Amino acid sequence: MAEPTQNVNFEEVLEEPIPAMQQLLDNPFLLLFIGIATPAVLYIIWGVMEIVNIPVAK
């Protein structure tokens, strides 16, 4: 005798997980954080650190 059919939500079963890259691209606020943090660290903070470390002439 066949087992009774379970109540399956096919939409959930068929739904593939969203790839990590797409999750990143779909999150404007995470992109905003990346877009500000990257140049802030690599350009401004690194650049300013180099300038403040220049010895002052005596």
Place this chain on the structure above:
Amino acid sequence: MAVNRMFRTCPTTGLKFHQPAEALMKWNAVAAVVSLLVGGILALGVTLTRWQAVHLLAPDWFYLFLTAHGLNMLVFWIIFFEIAVLYFAGSTLLGCRLATPKMAWAGFWLMVAGALLNNYAVIFRQDSSVMFTSYAPMGAHPTFYLGLILFAVGALIGCFVFLGTLAVGKAEKTYNGSIPLVTFGALTACIIAIFTIASGAIILIPTFLWSLGLIEHIDSLMYRTVFWAFGHSSQQINVSAHVAIWYAIAAIAFGAKPMSERVSRAAFLLYIFFLQLASAHHLLVDPGLTSNWKIFNTSYAMYLAVLASMVHGLTVPGAIEVAQREKGFNKGLFEWLRKAPWGNPVFSGMFISLMGFGFLGGISGVMMGTEQLNLIIHNTLYVPGHFHATVVVGTTLAFMSLTYFLIPVLFRRQMMFPLLAKWQPYLFGLGMSGFALFMMGAGTLGMPRRHWDVSFAGNLFPHEFPGTAWLMIALMGISGLVAIVGGIIYLLITVGSVFLGKKIETPDFKYVKAREGMAPAPQPVAATLTAHHGNIGMAGFVAPGTFVLAIVFLTSFVLYYFVNWKYLSTVWPLS
């Protein structure tokens, strides 16, 4: 609080305009065009002074004109238009209401006040001819800095209204899945704009206080370093915005879909990570900053942003080619291009913008970003030549071509002078391409930028430039005048059409109130392209013509790059 949920649907395109967003787009676009008018008048004075045979303006007036021209063009025209683009890409393309229209209006009026105040300082007070860069310790009147700060705060509000609109669209489910690619490009521009404005605040607020006498000293190297995070990144907003417009126009004019959305989005992501770092190329000859910092920010990081631009430069014409071949223009390598609507200024302007940006602005930008090669052209006319190719041929022409689409769709007016409009992109685009090219030629031969009299007449140590350099200057002047005529025609068409053009009447036109919490349901749109490209293309390529164009581009790129290395070896003979 009552929320305005009134929308209208464009009968031609099916685009849905939220009433407050529509008004804000119009006002921002009008403010942009007014700035372009002011900047254009000043451009005439600058060009006719740069052209040594004419040498029109006295020194004081030249620097005043140059300062106001730079600010009106590089900041006010571009950013007003970009805010209009953000509202279009956010509210209209997502079919959702604009978040906080009152804040958006506050931002707009702050921008207007800032632009007026800055122009007041430069043009009317005549004591702030410090040029766009306003390098400290060269000081301007406090209203100069205050104007820029107010403008930046207003633009920042516009950026957050755009981000809020994305959140509204998601919450009210006006779109499914990811935001459209054009909106993603606008988001990239918005993110770069926020970094840019924050950097501007970091340096302009202390400089404003210094101009008031409240701060004793501004370190010049610190100023230059932080300023360029604002000054150059502001031009990177343009790059993202005009690339988004290229994609939009490819879809509008041809129904083209990106060859690969994933690749295009990844290219925009590279912009978000790396594009702003190219600011460092302005500091390549400055002492104090190490080669590590310079080379990382320019060469390594910038090349990844350049890679992104090359991806866009390949996928936009590639998408157009695929769309054209699907329509039957499938013969040979370039039938799709020959049969493109060259008489439609929306397309011709966009395509000249793409080619000019890539071949002139892109290649020269990479050359300038190489620390050693930069020594050949630093502080010469090459630099304004490069940025006229990127900002004017690239961005301004892309904005102009979008305007021709917006006049009937947004302003609901028939375009006046259609024959002139047909020729305008050629006059402006080719004139400005010549202007940029000859300026770069003169710069390569050593002609300095910024200086009122490049002949150094009467100097204690005179310098003789080769005759070719003077020829380049004359050709630059003639090309500049052609471009200015193109600019005048653009202003005539846009101002004439918007204020005097025949209204496009739509029977039974009305704004329709969307149901509470939801924007109007999106209408299904017929697919313009099938997923499979069918039997198009040649030799296994769906876009072989674009592939050939890309090879031509890469060959030019490599040749020009190595020619400059060879040139560098002759500039500094070591034996």
